[in-house]
Amino acid sequence: MALTLEDQRAVWRKVEQFFNSSDSGTGTQAAVEAFRALKKYLTTAGTSTQFQFVPYAAADIVTNLGYSPLDVACQVYGWYGKNSGGSGGTDSYITLHNAANNASVPFVTNLIQDDNDEFSSIFPKGLDFGTDLTISGATTQGGATESAAADACDGFVIVGAAA
Amino acid sequence: MALSLEAGNLVWSKVRKALSNANPAIQGQFKALKEYLTQQERNPTLQFQSFSDALLTTATGYTPFAAACTLYGVYFIKNGTSGTGTATDSWLTIANDTSNVTDATKFVALMTSVAAQQVAAIYPRGLIFGTDFTLSGETSAQDGTESTAGDSGSGFVVVGA
Numbered sequence: 172m173a174l175t176l177e178d179q180r181a182v183w184r185k186v187e188q189f190f191n192s193s194d195s196g197t198g199t200q201a202a203v204e205a206f207r208a209l210k211k212y213l214t215t216a217g218t219s220t221q222f223q224f225v226p227y228a229a230a231d232i233v234t235n236l237g238y239s240p241l242d243v244a245c246q247v248y249g250w251y252g253k254n255s256g257g258s259g260g261t262d263s264y265i266t267l268h269n270a271a272n273n274a275s276v277p278f279v280t281n282l283i284q285d286d287n288d289e290f291s292s293i294f295p296k297g298l299d300f301g302t303d304l305t306i307s308g309a310t311t312q313g314g315a316t317e318s319a320a321a322d323a324c325d326g327f328v329i330v331g332a333a334a
Numbered sequence: 335m336a337l338s339l340e341a342g343n344l345v346w347s348k349v350r351k352a353l354s355n356a357n358p359a360i361q362g363q364f365k366a367l368k369e370y371l372t373q374q375e376r377n378p379t380l381q382f383q384s385f386s387d388a389l390l391t392t393a394t395g396y397t398p399f400a401a402a403c404t405l406y407g408v409y410f411i412k413n414g415t416s417g418t419g420t421a422t423d424s425w426l427t428i429a430n431d432t433s434n435v436t437d438a439t440k441f442v443a444l445m446t447s448v449a450a451q452q453v454a455a456i457y458p459r460g461l462i463f464g465t466d467f468t469l470s471g472e473t474s475a476q477d478g479t480e481s482t483a484g485d486s487g488s489g490f491v492v493v494g495a
Contacts, residue, residue: 199370199374199459201366201371204362204365205363205366208359208362208366209362211358212357261491265443276475276476277443278445279443280440281441281442282461283411284462289458290456290457293360293455294451295358295359296447298453299447299448311437312439312440313441313475313476
């Protein structure tokens with residue numbers, strides 16, 4: 172596989188649709204507005220015009236070795252995750268790895284602790300993943316033991332072409 | 335020590351000043367967090383806590399509160415001038431512990447690889463640090479080895495009870 176970049180207007184429509192989707196749970200207004208701020212920056216002052224919306228489900232990222240939807244280097248501009256409400260209160264470390272699986276050192280980690288927990292990370296000028304992008308939900312920080320899906324999160328990553 | 339909570343409007347004033355030269359997307363991200371917490375989470379008392387590269391890279395990390403807390407937002411900017419300066423990878427980690435030595439306690443890890451790179455993360459519902467709160471600038475998300483101050487950066491966190 173490779174990146175499937177498209178005009179960012181289509182990407183931002185998908186972000187809006189994600190936040191409006193009942194399947195994805197309802198993001199807080201803080202998250203919705205945070206991504207609108209990222210959109211505003213990238214559309215008016217960013218140097219890239221094409222991005223890819225990469226959604227993921229909890230079931231994807233707790234598969235063995237993690238979820239690697241791109242199989243190619245990229246840059247990450249925004250990352251959102253939210254527990255769908257079924258967490259049993261067990262911590263799930265949601266991590267982006269610069270590798271083809273979750274066995275490598277984490278680049279970025281956020282934590283889901285309980286029902287409906289949510290995070291948004293923004294890298295306005297992009298964070299370079301020079302090898303690959305693997306999203307993983309694990310029971311420890313950077314660990315290779317995947318969480319139960321109910322403890323992890325759904326979400327999306329906005330990526331652009333590699334640096 | 336302990337938390338020194340104050341009215342949210344004072345904290346958000348400090349956030350605004352701290353982000354006066356930040357990337358507009360990050361300014362917007364914290365504005366959105368402010369509006370959410372003030373309007374939909376009953377405007378909790380908060381604490382603004384800044385940190386420098388020197389503090390982040392001290393041995394075993396920087397533990398400003400010596401108390402449990404809840405993290406709502408973190409901003410970090412790597413040292414250097416955009417397009418020049420250091421590009422050595424450095425992670426900002428936040429551990430639910432009194433030091434940075436135990437990987438398993440690192441609830442948050444944010445990587446920077448380009449000079450003056452900015453990153454921010456928000457947790458509108460709060461991320462609970464039930465033990466303590468240690469910030470560290472490290473050479474990896476997992477090794478507990480501090481970066482040089484030049485490779486690290488500065489920023490702030492917004493925490494609550």
